[in-house]
Amino acid sequence: MAERPVSFADGSLLAPEDQLVVRGGTPLHGEIRVRGAKNLVSKAMVAALLGETPSTLYDVPAIRDVEVVSGLLNLHGVHVTAGPDGRITLDPSNVESANVDEINVHAGSSRIPILFCGPLLHRLGHAFIPDLGGCRIGDRPIDFHLDALRAMGATVEKTPQGLDITAPAGLRGTKLTLPYPSVGATEQILLTAVRAEGITELRNAAVEPEICDLIAVLQKMGAIITIHTDRVIRIEGVPRLRGYRHRPLPDRLETASWACAALATRGDVTVRGARQADLMTFLNVFRSVGGEFEVDDSPTDGGIRFWHPGGDLRAVALETDVHPGFMTDWQQPLVVALTQARGLSIVHETVYENRLGFTDALVSMGATIQLYSDCLGSTPCRFGQRNFRHSAVISGPSKLQAADLVIPDLRGGFSHFIAALAAEGTSRVFGVNLIDRGYEDFGAKLAALGATVEGPGMPSSTGPVRLAAGGPVEAAR
8 A cells, every 4th residue: 555644634744654554354353451441540540649648559551641640740749650560659748839831741631630630739739730632522621620629719810821720728618510410520529529628519420430439549548428319429528638559440431442343343352351330331232233242250350252143233223421321432433333233323422512523434434324413312412502413323234445544532543443444455544642542552452353453563473562551461362
């Protein structure tokens, strides 16, 4: 294949050396392993700032978000030490203010810095937050965060460099109600309220498994937090917290991504470390589409096997929603599998208004997908009157053909890879560095499953090597 540049919509170019070449048409077969959840690990690392003694986190994936948080913690005097098998130790004994210019090095690389507000206000009385990054999948305003901080006594000053936040009279508990059960805002309030004076009552809180796991971390540190019915969380502030030792829940988002890859390629993939309890809603839909799975509850090496049993996949109608609904992060990889289902599938995205933009690439590969601004579902939706194309009708099965693909965001990028693996011919995928944000050893795992992928950092014939920082993955047995 001739090497030619590929451009973004803004005219910027991705050079040939930034690509991976994917030869499609081969079912994925084999075994991989997932570690701790990306959406918990980075938050638990921030929580270590609140303790007066060191914390230890196990089974940490080697992904870019962990690197970003480690860098920010180091800038604030937290000593982060990596050990074997994904263990990290975080020592907050010498927390200090960081230089604004040094913090700004991380500007735009992640949205995690906003969660430093509460811990830094408790430890230093001051927090500076740089410009935030993350995937461009829709509006993710930080107003919920800032409104909650102000209600608890913080003063927020917006500067050209970022946000300068202080708490002149300290932080105090209060009653809060979120307009939407935002995961990030719920985490912000938890990390701030645990050492605020008095009691904080949070209504309309997010209750995702990662939120409950963060509460478990804080409870180990000495926090008093109660989860009531109807999305109400009560936090009783305490004057001090200690360090923790914690093994996070496994990454249910990565698990579902590999499950969808098995389905779309007519393969058979075992995900070691996966846990059924966190995937109940996904597993129901996976089976409704026609996929099969088998749960292994072995205490030391358990997981879930996902496979395509043969025959036609079935079209479904689904809507994304906050937990316990169908996760928005599960939607994108599943849509690729739905292009291979017989009939009309309907997907109503209710969490992020621009998350269906990744389907343009699937259409260029031969999929039949029509997007609508109407709400094609019954779940209450914030986007119905705002002209966002947030509903999709997928007609299948479609024979996918290879194409040049530019990764738009983390989950959409994995979905593009699934499409390339399922397609006939050879695709080039650009911007793979975005995948490193949330998928450890992505290249090695592809190799372990028998994918034919070539490019910088891919495993050689002598065995797996890393695509991103971290330990090697065990090859399929």
